[in-house]
Amino acid sequence: MTYLDVVFDVPAPQIFTYAQDPKGEGSIGKRGLAPFGSRERIGYIVGERDAPPGDLDPSRIKAVRRIVDKEAIFRKQDLELAEWVSGYYFCSLGQALSAMLPAGRRPGEYPAFSDEDMAETPPELSNEQQKALDAAITGGPGLFYLYGITGSGKTEVFLRAAQHLLDAGRSVIYLVPEISLTHQTADAIKNRFGGTAAALHSGMSGAARLTEWMRIKRGEIRIVVGPRSAVFAPADNLGLIIIDEEHDGSYKSGNTPRYHARQVAMRRCATEGARLLMGSATPSAEAWKLMADGGIVRLDLTRRLSGGTLPAVTPVSLSHTEGCLTRQLKEEIRKTAQMGRQTILFLNRRGFSYFYRCPDCGYELMCRQCSVSLTYHKSLNRAMCHYCGYQTEPPRVCPQCGSVSAGYAGFGTEMIEEEISKTFPDLKIRRADADSVGKKGRLQELLGSFRAGDFDILLGTQMVAKGLNFPGVGLVGVVLADTGMHLPDFRAAERTFSLIVQVAGRSGRYFPDGKVIVQTLRLQDPVISRACALDVPGFFNGELAQRKILGFPPYSRLIRFTVRSRSEARSEAAIQRLADLAGPRLPRDADALGPAVCPIGVIAGNHRRQLLLRGASMGTLHGAVRGILQEYEQKKDSQTYLEVDVDPVSLL
Ligand code: ADP
Ligand code: ZN
Ligand code: ZN
Numbered sequence: 024m025t026y027l028d029v030v031f032d033v034p035a036p037q038i039f040t041y042a043q044d045p046k047g048e049g050s051i052g053k054r055g056l057a058p059f060g061s062r063e064r065i066g067y068i069v070g071e072r073d074a075p076p077g078d079l080d081p082s083r084i085k086a087v088r089r090i091v092d093k094e095a096i097f098r099k100q101d102l103e104l105a106e107w108v109s110g111y112y113f114c115s116l117g118q119a120l121s122a123m124l125p126a127g128r129r130p131g132e133y134p135a136f137s138d139e140d141m142a143e144t145p146p147e148l149s150n151e152q153q154k155a156l157d158a159a160i161t162g163g164p165g166l167f168y169l170y171g172i173t174g175s176g177k178t179e180v181f182l183r184a185a186q187h188l189l190d191a192g193r194s195v196i197y198l199v200p201e202i203s204l205t206h207q208t209a210d211a212i213k214n215r216f217g218g219t220a221a222a223l224h225s226g227m228s229g230a231a232r233l234t235e236w237m238r239i240k241r242g243e244i245r246i247v248v249g250p251r252s253a254v255f256a257p258a259d260n261l262g263l264i265i266i267d268e269e270h271d272g273s274y275k276s277g278n279t280p281r282y283h284a285r286q287v288a289m290r291r292c293a294t295e296g297a298r299l300l301m302g303s304a305t306p307s308a309e310a311w312k313l314m315a316d317g318g319i320v321r322l323d324l325t326r327r328l329s330g331g332t333l334p335a336v337t338p339v340s341l342s343h344t345e346g347c348l349t350r351q352l353k354e355e356i357r358k359t360a361q362m363g364r365q366t367i368l369f370l371n372r373r374g375f376s377y378f379y380r381c382p383d384c385g386y387e388l389m390c391r392q393c394s395v396s397l398t399y400h401k402s403l404n405r406a407m408c409h410y411c412g413y414q415t416e417p418p419r420v421c422p423q424c425g426s427v428s429a430g431y432a433g434f435g436t437e438m439i440e441e442e443i444s445k446t447f448p449d450l451k452i453r454r455a456d457a458d459s460v461g462k463k464g465r466l467q468e469l470l471g472s473f474r475a476g477d478f479d480i481l482l483g484t485q486m487v488a489k490g491l492n493f494p495g496v497g498l499v500g501v502v503l504a505d506t507g508m509h510l511p512d513f514r515a516a517e518r519t520f521s522l523i524v525q526v527a528g529r530s531g532r533y534f535p536d537g538k539v540i541v542q543t544l545r546l547q548d549p550v551i552s553r554a555c556a557l558d559v560p561g562f563f564n565g566e567l568a569q570r571k572i573l574g575f576p577p578y579s580r581l582i583r584f585t586v587r588s589r590s591e592a593r594s595e596a597a598i599q600r601l602a603d604l605a606g607p608r609l610p611r612d613a614d615a616l617g618p619a620v621c622p623i624g625v626i627a628g629n630h631r632r633q634l635l636l637r638g639a640s641m642g643t644l645h646g647a648v649r650g651i652l653q654e655y656e657q658k659k660d661s662q663t664y665l666e667v668d669v670d671p672v673s674l675l
Contacts, residue, residue: 025049027087028070029057030117034279036109038116039066040075042086052095052102055087063088067120069102096124096236100295101257107290111645113652113667114280122280123255124236126229145179145215146328152180155322159300160187164292168269168314169302171324172557173528174331174492177302178208180324181265182215184300185246189216193262193297194245198284201250201273208267209248216246223249223256251276254284254291261297264288269301269310270521275672283670304528304559305521308514308570311563312577334499334530334537336555341503341542342382347439352500352540353446359538360450360479364497368439368482369526379406381421381429385505385544388417439502440482455483497537499530504543504551512622512674513575516550520562523554576670580641582648583671585621587629588663597663598632604654605636608647613638622675629664635674 025043041057043049049068057066066087075081097105101123108119148156159167159180171177185195199208209222221235221244238244240257247256251274254264266274266285274284285301292299301310301319314321327333339351348356359366379388379399388397388406390413397406399417407414421429443452455469473481474493481493501523508519523541530537543551553562571578584601588594598618605615614637621631638644648667655665 024073026072026075026084027055027068028072029055029066029087030069030115030120031059031064031066032115032117032121034115034118036115038069040072040079040084042084044087044090046090048090049087050095051099052097054091054096056089056091057087058085065091067097067117069116069120094237096233096240098240098257098259101255103294104255104287104291108280108282108287111286111290112280112282112669113648118279122252122276122278122282124233125252145182148179148183149176149326149328151324151326152176152183152328155324156180156183156187158320158322159184159298164296164298166289166292166313166319167298167300168306168310168319168321169300169324170306170314170321170559171302171304172327172333173304173525174327174329175304175324176328177267177324178211181267181300181302182211184263185212185265186215188262188298189219189245191262193260194239194242194258195247195263195265196253196256196258196261196288197246197248197265197267198253198274198288199248199250199267200271212246212248219244220246220248223247223253251284254287261291261295263297264292264299266299266301267303269303270305270307271303272518272672275670279666281666281668281671283672286670305524306559308517308563308566309577311559312567331537332535333557334527334539336527336539336541336557338504338541338543338546338551338555340546341544342385342546344382344542346442347502348442348446348500349540349542352542355498355538355540356443356447356450356480356500359498360447362497365473365476365478365493365495366480366498366500367493367496367526367529368443368480368500368502370439370482370484370502379417379430380544381424381426382544383426383428384421384424386421386423386429388422443480443482450480451478452480452482453478455481493529496530499526499537499539501526501539501541504541504554505545505548508545508548508550513570513573514672514674516566520550520554520566523551524557524559527554527557574637579637579639580644581671582636582638582644583668583674584634584636585631585666585668586633586663587626587631587666588660589628589630590662591630593660593663594630594632597660597665598634601634601651601655601665604651605634605647608650609636610638610643610647612640613644613647633674641669 027041027043027049028038029041030038044055049055051068051071053068054065055068056063059066075084097120105116105119105123108114108122109116155169169177169180181197185197188195197208197212212220221238223232223235235244236257239247242259245258247253247258266288269285276282288299291297306314310319313319339349341349356366379397380386390397399406404416405414406417420427440452440454443450453469455466472478476495504519504523508515527539530539541551541555545551549565550562570576584598586594586597588597602615602618609615616635616637618632618634621633624631636644636648
């Protein structure tokens, strides 16, 4: 008699033992439908055994109803990787397996577009590119970083490195950020590698994704491109993992398990003898420090290759400006249009909002509990918080400096669109933000149309910041650079910096006189001025010194506990209990920050509390957390929910 060990996509860490299904098809790596509680659930078979575990009464063992897969979907290595994810990120094995092969959205929701100027025949590599490529592919496996300015031809080096490993009979995983880049790069890869390539992206249906997954597992596909979860692709004889735009926030999962693709990639490369090649114009602080320490080999690309140079970036003070656009920015928009070129206006703020600010001192009216700016609702004359619902009557004068100029300013894309249309009735402007392009490939259509030169000004949020390549763009305007700078998160400066540098990189890719105007309320801020100087080393010198003093990553490791509950008292009690459990268990080189109310204290009626554990090494921190969680689970309050985030990237 065969018994099957099965895990489910539930938080419970147990492995459940079932009897074999009636047809006897169950085996390791397949999924089966099994009775679970009062219903049936799909589970993952992770073990087979001849006898049930000793402590289990054989007469009470249920059987798996039926097996879902003809062929195992997970290999032994995949199960081992899932074990590792489960241990590292404190999730169940079932949750880890489920994250490896996510179900996917309905088809057609993904904006697909192609990049026509991807060269059909590969260009000859520049000396810099060749040097970087040689370094990345010779010698034993290791960690490499292509640190190259925007437009310096990183993609071509990635493609050549992939080619090299494929020629050597190895397989390749090519990770790209979520949203815009996936299809651009996927097309480039399909052009280059044809039928041996496949994309695994979140726009695919679960069935389509599974089909590709199986083709990868059988070795029919040897190069896989996709976002975060593609790092789990069951590629045999893995030779190379590429992480394009390594700094991108989408590599960190926002749900359990909250894994970081870079961390998983490092693990896979170490256990499977593969090399890791990352790249960005704005590396993460973690990567920058590793490069400085020699843990990652840095490969430099310093020149643009399509006839462009880095643009001139001019910071402009937004203080004492009525409306959203300074005189300088307006003048440049006019000049750019006269030269027959296009403008991108970038706003680091989703949707549209009126927010209260003081033009004299930069003060912004924030929610008391949430550290988010309050949105003005004109009809009610109330300032309201979008997270927790807090509301108040807006002050008449600036609470910080007493200025009477303080008041509501519109900084949403809608407001800017209006202002542009009034100022330049002859120019065509279109918006790309979550509200305007939400669904059904509208982003694709919009970007394609902009690329074709159908309109003059593209106005957008994060969507237009990522590695898009528009040949006709001569001007980038950052409408307000400092949104986000005040957030209570030690990575706020890093994010602001890299966003400005990345957006600036969209200008002047194909000609030498591209321009960037950065509007700011903090002209003197070193983060803003270094971003405008595109001075990455300068920024990290300052930033890393600061992090070292404060003891934040990359000079320490963090594990964050967040509890939430409808009841404030329960939330409070739960976090206090975690803090009490942590106290005696923390190693000497670790400490606890908090417990505290989360910066966004209430979301959708849930009261949020956090405890941040900080340690010199992940190893000892892990041990402590395991002990804390074991104890915590024994007397858990069923009305509070605990979230564990290892290496959190957002502390809001
Ligand atoms: P990055 O990813 O570094 O921002 P891209 O890979 O998008 O830069 O390259 C920028 C442009 O340079 C692209 O249009 C690309 O086709 C072109 N390019 C890359 N390598 C070469 C080369 N060796 N010779 C000429 N053009 C190149
Ligand atoms: Zn003020
Ligand atoms: Zn609030």
